[in-house]
Amino acid sequence: xxxxxxxxxxxxxxxxxxxxxxxxxxxxxxxxxxxxxxxxxxxxxxxxxxxxxxxxxxxxxxxxxxxxxxxxxxxxxxxxxxxxxxxxxxxxxxxxxxxxxxxxxxxxxxxxxxxxxx
Numbered sequence: 001x002x003x004x005x006x007x008x009x010x011x012x013x014x015x016x017x018x019x020x021x022x023x024x025x026x027x028x029x030x031x032x033x034x035x036x037x038x039x040x041x042x043x044x045x046x047x048x049x050x051x052x053x054x055x056x057x058x059x060x061x062x063x064x065x066x067x068x069x070x071x072x073x074x075x076x077x078x079x080x081x082x083x084x085x086x087x088x089x090x091x092x093x094x095x096x097x098x099x100x101x102x103x104x105x106x107x108x109x110x111x112x113x114x115x116x117x118x
Contacts, residue, residue, distance in 0.1 A: 008042060008054075009041065009043045009044070011029065011037070011055065011106075012046045013029070013046065013048075014048065015047050015050075018047035018048070018052060021045065021047060022052060022053075022108075022110050025077050026075075026076065026077035026108075027077075027107075028072065028076045028103055028105045028106070029076060029103075029104050029106075030068065030076050030084070030088065030101050030102070031101065031102050031104065032091075032092045032099060032101055032102075033102065034062060034102060035060050035062065035102045035104070036102075037060065037102075037104060038057065038060070039059060039060050040057065042054060042056055042057075043055050045108060051111065052110060053108055054109050055107060055109065056109075058105045058107055059103075059104075059105040060102060060105070061102070062101070062103075064098050064101070065096065065098070065101055066097035068084070068101065072103055
């Protein structure tokens with residue numbers, strides 16, 4: 001009998017977020033549209049083209065952009081809704097108050113336990 005292993009899904013981030021992810025300052029990602037992930041799911045985390053670790057998705061919420069709270073903005077690594085909107089506009093043409101976004105909270109585990117041991 002054959003068993004098919006489900007391939008681990010990947011969650012991609014721009015290279016610029018690597019330090020925030022590894023430093024624990026980015027605990028959430030906000031993506032336009034409806035969820036493609038599930039709570040409890042393990043995913044591989046990439047910053048640019050580099051795999052930097054894995055994460056377990058702990059919570060998923062679907063909200064309009066206008067409903068995103070300051071607490072959620074901070075978990076995503078931003079200081080204000082204006083800065084979040086500016087960052088989202090790099091990836092999506094428009095960001096309007098009624099646009100639907102998925103908020104994905106995760107626990108990140110870095111693959112680099114200690115880079116340089118000489």
